[in-house]
Amino acid sequence: MKSIFFHFMPYRDLPEDFDKKHESIWVTPPNDELCDPNMVRQYYKWSLDELELADRLGFDGVGVNEHHQNGYGFMASPNLMAAALARRTPNNSAICVLGNTLALYTPATRVAEEFAMIDCLSDGRLVAGFPVGTSMDVNFCYGVTPTLTRPRYREAVDLITQAWTRPGPFTFNGEFNQLRYVNPWPKPLQKPHPPVWLAGGGSVETWELAGDRDWTYNYLSFFGYQLAQKVMGGFWETMDRMGVDRNPYRAGYSQQICVSETDERAEEEYLEHVMYFFNKCMHTPPWFREAPGYRTRRSSEFAIKSNQATEIVRMATMEKDWKTLVDSGMIIAGSPATVADRLIEAAKTLNAGNLIALLQIGSMPHHLTEKNITLFAEEVLPRIRGQWADEGWDHRWWPSGAASRVGTLAGEPERSAR
């Protein structure tokens, strides 16, 4: 199993009364009042330090993503962070940008260029994430018409993959991108192009795209592996229907994880920060979560039938304490043995070969984040790395320039795939 340390780069010191005073963590939290660039300067340094530590300690990958006007993730350009990481990850972890919100960029060749730059800068270690993006980012922050979100996304996917694979210059006549000369310099180092990982929230169309194109699908949520079962179940059923194999490396999921010496100690150390996350960072009103038209009729019907929204609202609004968070799987927390056991259970339940490990949560300070990363790398990784190893699946979506640490223990010298 591949473990990717994934960072959202949250604002770690929102005021105590933030969620009482403000309607949303996203789109409208007033920047002058709440976002002090002097604090952000420190947060960015901590966040990059934490990602670099994960590389040194033997994680398979480090991950970043894109959000806008968002108090729990103000990495407006993940590509800038990925470029910084490309230069400071000597242990050759994969650099997973999950991803660029394609519908925002016109022309979308900008994404083809920047991803190609990162791939060259990192010696072919890029995982290129193609998320549709949230309604908050795409529709509310960037003004894209909700009904055009997916058409623009699909066209961007076509344009970017063509820009990477067709000899330039060529002409692209799209509905949203009209270019006489497509000829990016450079093309990516990896051939035919960096592995594409889709990141989604449960749209039928995204699953079908993953099956059609032979790309991975990653369910990125904050509510843990138990809720993820519904979505991943739908994904695997779609793969079955399309005649695609059940290679677990086709699938990834995100999970908030808190590791300490003992189960009791984990609660003492992490509860405050996890509560900060759920109370403040998840404080988004329903009307921002899905602008009318953001989701297609098909996906809406699936969501209604499978009760997705109700389930998410139930998870979001349920009374949370340490026990409910752990029992519901929203967090996996405790001693290294406890955490490893549950992660293996989760991987098996979801049939997922890529763990997107969220180890910096909410207000979690730098030193505690370092502890979480270190304990995970030293005590948990060796226990879970071998999951799937004896089933003989090939991870065909791992960047060719990244170190392959399958079967080795953390800290041991790894063999390079190159």
Added chain:
Amino acid sequence: MTDVMTNPMPSYALERHFALVSGRVPATVLVAGSGEPVLYLHGAGGLAWNPLLEALAGQYTVYAPEHPGAGQTDLLHLRDMWDLALYYDELLDALQLPTVAVVGHSFGGMAAAELAANSRPRVSKLVLIAPIGFWRDDAPIADLAGISPEHLIQLLLHDPSGPLAAALAPPRHDPQAMFEATVRMASILHFIWPLPDKGLKRRLHRVTAPTLLLWGTGDKLVPPVYAEEFDSRLSDSRLELIENAGHLPHLEQPAATCACVLKFLG
């Protein structure tokens, strides 16, 4: 074809169906009454039988199309207001109506103004009830998608505590009905996201039809100050204000509103 705001559709109203844009976009039109034709274009709440349609059907043949995109329609065939103005022109062809009076409310008012600016000989008279189509920094129009339904009702109504408020509340108990309401809203937002200023300011001067502008004095969604944007660009327009009404004067003050409209249409 029902909506939360609806009075039951009367038995004398018929539904007619067409396929426009080379058969790609289905159209549904309610037809009622007899006499000279009046085209009624509804607002973002959707098409519902209402007191104004009732009054119009008493003296005219009223044609009330449902805005395209509420069903399975692929709105990529109608990308912008220009496409939509041509769509309504095509609908008038299908209805075999060479000239019509046009009444539009809110977004329907914006569409009516675009139609009148484009198809000048076809539109004999124009009634715009609290139309959108402009943006003023001194009177921002609320984000229909970015506020709570309760807040929206506060903005829509002069009296947000009356029975109309209850009728406008979203059908939360029924996920499918909620979804259909969302799709209807999406089909409107398709043309006005993120702000309703989509070029009417460059085209409105072309309108030749005598125009009645109607506004509720208590319209908190599209404040009456927006009448200036229309009045200043139209060559033949008059403004009537309806007291004790918000953004839905035809529902909050139906008698006064209908009287104004019927008097103007003559």
